[in-house]
Structure formats: C-alpha cells, structure tokens
Amino acid sequence: MAAIGVLRSVNGVELYVEEHGSGAPILCIHGTGSSALLWGDALPELAMLGRVIAFDRRGCGRSERPEPYQRTSVAEHGDDAAALLDVLGAGPAVIIGRSYGGDIAVDVALRHGERVRALALLEGAPSSLVPAAAAWERELDRHVIEAGALAGVGTVGEALIDGVFGVGAWLTFPPELQRLFTGNGPAILAEVRGGGLEVDAAAVAAIEQPALVVAADASHAVFREAADALAAALPNARRAQVGGDHLVDPAGPEVLAFLADVLR
Helix, strand or coil: CCCCEEEEEECCEEEEEEEECCCCEEEEECCCCCCHHHHCCHHHHHHCCCEEEEECCCCCCCCCCCCCCCCCCHHHHHHHHHHHHHHHCCCCEEEEEECHHHHHHHHHHHHCHHHEEEEEEECCCCHHHCHHHHHHHHHHHHHHHHHHHHHCHHHHHHHHHHHHHCCCHHHHCCHHHHHHHHHCHHHHHHHHHHCCCCCCHHHHCCCCCCEEEEEECCCCHHHHHHHHHHHHHCCCEEEEEECCCCCCCCCCHHHHHHHHHHHC
16 A cells, blocks of 8 residues: 655644545554654554554654754644644544654643543553653753754654664664664654653543553553553553564554444
C-alpha cells in the first residue's frame, strides 16, 4: 500500500500527513525523535480497520521545523493533533500513541475529548503518575541535553536511544533509523527541554473513553510501573503486557483486537 503524503497547514506549521484505508479514523502519534516512518508495516494492517492517519509531528522528519525551535510542549503537540483532526474532518478518532506520543494522546483526551473515540497507549503512560518513573525520565532528559551540549546536536539521537533501550542499542538500529534520529536532534532537544505531561491519577480518571494501556517485557521497569498506574486510574481501561522492547508493535494482536472492539 503506497503512502500518499501531503503537507497540511496546522497551527502555523506544515505537517507531513499520509492516509491509508477508509472508514473510522485512527490517528497515529509517534514518539520523540521519530516520525511516521516508524509505523512501517503496521499501517496496512491498521488500514484494514479504518482510515489511518500517520503524520510527522512539528519539528520532526518531513514536517516543518519552526525557527527557532528551542522548546516545545506536550500541549503544543496536543493542539496540533486536535487541529489536524479538524483539518481532515476526522474526529472523533481512535488515537494510538507511542511513548511521548502517548503523553500527547492523553493530553488530547483531557483537553479535546470530543475529538477522541478511544486511546491505545503503547508504552505511552505519563511518567508523572509514578515518582520513580518521573525521576528516571528527568535523568534521561538531563543525559540527552548534556550530550547535545558536549558533543553537538547530532549526538542527541544516539543518547536518547541508548538511554531508553540500553547502552549499545544505537549500534543495532539500521542506518535509515540512525539518520532519522540524528536529523531530528533539534526536535529531540526541544521536547526534552519541555518535559512530559504533568498529570495525576485524579486528572486522568476524567477520561471516560475506552483505553488500551500496553507495556513490553524487555523495557525498563518504569514503563511497566507507569502503565500499571495509568490503567488503574482510567475508568475504562484494559492493560496488556507484550513481548519485545519499547517499540511496541502498533499492529500487534492485542492492539488490533482492541481496535476491532471499539470500532465494531
């Protein structure tokens, strides 16, 4: 299935957007340093269930990078996602958020709830729900910012990947992904400077839409702890544990089953 990518003007920036399939909208929000490219083979499978919208967030990949771009926020990306759904006439949508994209998805549900049909959060639970996870994320952010200051913006992608997946993980990434994360260095710095979503259990308890909260066996324990806390706080959530690492498959059986249920 060939991608049909276009640029859409959203909140003052040009966002690269591609669509697959038809029917009920499914919005895919990628994590820090990433792009729609990392949804890869999952898009055709997701498109069997609905109208899949994958985009590069502001500052990332093929989307416009504002100048200067020193700091951004979850709320800024949440507003972009909500506005993109409006531009495309695609709400309410199921939102699949990976990692930092999960923070954005939760933010959209909290502030733009009428645009959200359901949430699938793939290791995308806000770290603020668990003090140990929040401390781990602050240390990761410090490490990434320090790498940029000491060795240049071209090194922050490697610092991020090794920080999340373990030392040496960068060397296992294929060259095209290394180029992507290296090129997205300024966006990575802008996002870590802005921090993650600051929210507590009482706040997320207001989200009534169905939610799937996923964590992976081989990831750092803080991702599982945050997923447990989020699933416990959400009133209409199911919790799934899957194999693999932080790059949870968006078309894994647990995700597809959840999407089929909420879109039925």
